[in-house]
Amino acid sequence: MAEPIVMVLTAMLLGQVVMSVPVLLINRATRAYRLPLALFLIACGVLALNAIVPVVFPDWYQIYTVVGFPMLFVLCPALRLYIEGLTAQTHWTLSKATLKQFVLIWPALGVSCLMALLPMQQHQALFVTDEAPGGLYAVILAGAMLVLMCLWLFECGLTLLVIAKRLLAFRAALKARYSNLDDPRIFAAKRLVFISVCIWVLALSSAFLSSLLGHTILTLGSEMLIALILIWSLTFFAMQQSSPLLAPEADCALSKQGTPDTSLSEGSISKYSKSALDEFQSARIVNKITHAMQDNQLYLDADLTLQKLSQVSGVSPNYLSQVLNETLQMNFFDFVNHWRIEASKSRLLASQDSVLHIALEVGFNARSSFYKAFKKETGLTPGEFRRENVSASE
Template sequence: MNLPLALFLIASAVLALNSTISSVLPDYYALYTAFAFPVLFLLSPSLWFYVEGLTADSPWQLHHKQLGHYVLLAPALLISVMIIFLPKDIHNAIFILDEEVNDPFVSTLLLGILIMMILWLIQCAYTLLKIVRRLNQYRKKLKDIYSNHDKKELNWMNWLLFISVSVWLSSLVTVFSSSLFDHALFNSNTEMSLSVLLIWCITHFGLQQKPAFTDLDDGDIQDMSKEHDNPSNDTHSPTKKYQRSALGQTQSARIAIKINSAMEQDKLYLDSNLSLQKLSKHLNISPNYISQTLNETLSVSFFDFVNQWRIEAAKPKILANNSTVLDIALEVGFNARSSFYKAFKQTTGQTPSEFRKGHANS
């Protein structure tokens, strides 16, 4: 997945150079615009493939069948060739001075650019929706597999998407505002700052992030992956979600007893790295059966189930008030103070300090 990440970073960097090239190297600006236009159409598919690889259940690779996502690159290259053949004075009139040029070739070129920009906007919107949907499915799957996912939620991706949309929209608004009102709402420095921020964010976070599911054994979550990735499945309805499962109610009830026993007697929740796979191996029960039991019989995800046990273990420690909140969080299996606060608030409706004060007064 490093290839689409590299393509996205390179494309962003090239587009960020627009104001610099026009002011510092004006003689090369015509060549730059011809080169930068098709680069614009690398952004959306490259970002999508990076997210797809980052959230994949198994090692991800770019296949030739996926290259269809770059279909807009072909007509963009054709327009790029047309831009190259423009005389310098006409190029300056169109792209720098924003003057009207009465020429059939120029009119065809401008119409082509307009159509491609509309298609690019549609592609951006479609890609954004796909990424949001993919991330939602990914985060639901995390809660079914891991008891702690502080470094796996990809919350930084939300900011990345926000910055990406801001960069793209600011560029678009600049074009239209300069054409309609003879001045730009966003100057070149603003666009450059947003672009640099975008590149820094995805470089800083993207190069550190690793796919969450690559540490699982092959086949352990294959069935679960199909359930999450199949749009026809109603993930809010456990009955439909597991309708093909052979697990019966009696067997599910026995598994529920074993799961609770593993938590109460073996205190597996104290393991901060506890996962569905680890619990499956401990009980010698299929991970899919455990997930189905949790969702159908106990009406809770694996993540919430384990954290409920951790919160119950933390309550007497909070009331004792002999340790800091961070120490208590780490003792009962959380990886961070923030995740403990969030889980405690969700479970009890109070913060740890509010819980302690409430019981002190009672």
């Protein structure tokens, strides 16, 4: 008899999957990149049934293994494709090329067909009592499963590396477009990637250590509880993410104060290496964005983005990014924070307002972000800067 807590947690996990999948897919605009997440959740739900089917429905266990075994090979590519869609910098859709990532599902389906033909007694020995397989057919099936499981573990490790690499590129791309990383949408996206990594580290380490030590590291109830929390968190933040953060925006270079600079906007989608910008044009752009920051005090806008600066300055986002990276040697995030830190210095010395008040006043969304940026810029915390400069003036 399955433990009551295991049955309750399994039911809760299945309920979470059943409720979440339709909600994730209901919006047609986000369906393309959310479909891999829906597949991942469905596979998790099917695999979670392994905790109760052999105990509660033993007569159906062979059918369950036939259906459940291929689900294991849906997890890696589905999660990888979801993270890829979520962090994409161009319009992302599923294609034949992306579907090639499900390469292991085909041999897994072949093994499932062999499972379906396995005599009930040999199936019990192989999957329930964990006895040595008897007969050539069962030995071949066990060998094929072992090979596939080794390939799956390798795929798990590869997935973790791919997600980590994607995360680093994603963070760099966010800093190239946003001036604050404390925005709720960015927070949700970062938590999504973090939880995805946690899920994979848990699954990989549990499978590896259990095989190495010959017994499970956690109790079945503990594993189900952790899985429930992680999957709930994953779906919670996924539902808050209405669209990929780096989805292409309309390249509007129209200034709010004048006409667009067509000489700088033309060909903005080209790569830096193909850009026709020379030193004179780069200097002009630096002058434009400097005046935009000074005259309009754009840095005070906590929601300032590269697109907004593009609209005010009349320079295309592509050229702005190029000039910031190649001429000023900084990304958009650091460029705006530099202006905010400079504005905060006079406020720190001229008033006794709290650090949090000043941080919010100059465009930061959080005290921690202000401290980190200020320390990076000056080598001091805001409090240390205030004390040192006040004492020096006295």
